[in-house]
Amino acid sequence: MAPETSTVTALDPQTLRDWMNRHEDLIVLDVRSAAEFETLHIRGSYNVPLPLLSEHTDELAERLGARVVLVCQSGVRAEQARQRLGTAGIGSARVLAGGVPGFAAAGGDVVRGAQHWDLERQVRMAAGTLVVGGLLAGKFISPKLRLLAGAIGTGLTFSAATNTCAMGKALARMPWNKTAAEPTAESAIRQLPAASA
Structure with missing residues (x-):
């Protein structure tokens, strides 16, 4: 794997699995809708749907540390979130290659709930x-x-x-698509651990 630099934005599922075991400061943000999150998500990830992240980028960025991985279904929304966070000073965020389904297929620890079409x-x-x-x-x-x-x-x-x-x-x-309650800005921000200094 290439050395970590700000130009490398993709992260493979196996590396994420390794990071989850080694880095307590890791924050995995799932930018899909609450219904998609309810269907399948990475254990320990936080649900911050892309529209909410886009509206409250600066507030969310204040709670994020240096090790952030963004996930969605395929990577498109996660990449949009990465670009938004980049404008708020979070230039080291990564996008999970293959999204949540790719992580599950690689044997990652996921939570399965009520099934909905993504x-x-x-x-x-x-x-x-x-x-x-x-x-x-x-x-x-x-x-x-x-x-x-x-x-x-x-x-x-x-x-x-x-x-x-x-x-x-x-x-x-x-x-x-509204079977699960979408998080509010307050609940999304409050759920994140405070960034370590």
């Missing part, structure tokens, strides 16, 4: 369904309805180019 899977299902629905409606109802497939494709292209996901944000607000 947000990324919901986005793929919604986008695919809308594209197929638009193509079928365009064939059987009106050719103009094929524009729905084009609009979804345009949205996905924009999502990839900007590393954002409007559909994911909309789906996160759906009732089935």
Whole structure:
């Protein structure tokens, strides 16, 4: 493994497992929604959903030490969180490669709860369904309805180019994704240990 520098941002699951056994100052932040966290999370991790982290970056950064690992489902949201924390002076944060599923597959200690589809899977299902629905409606109802497939494709292209996901944000607000209470800024910050001097 390459030496630790501020330019190395990915951390493999085995290294995280080793760090969890050796470093008491390690903080693992899971930036997924509360429902995703409830489904599967790394034992000992703290749930601070990305929108909450984005709104309260400076307050959270005050509680973080030098050894921070950010996790999500695949690494996309964790990388966004890493960039946000970097603007608040936490330049040493790492992103777990493979996300929580990769850590579980590597034999890491995880907690399994009520099963929910993760947000990324919901986005793929919604986008695919809308594209197929638009193509079928365009064939059987009106050719103009094929524009729905084009609009979804345009949205996905924009999502990839900007590393954002409007559909994911909309789906996160759906009732089935609210089965677990999202942490408040106060509860998220209070749960973190105070940074050691």
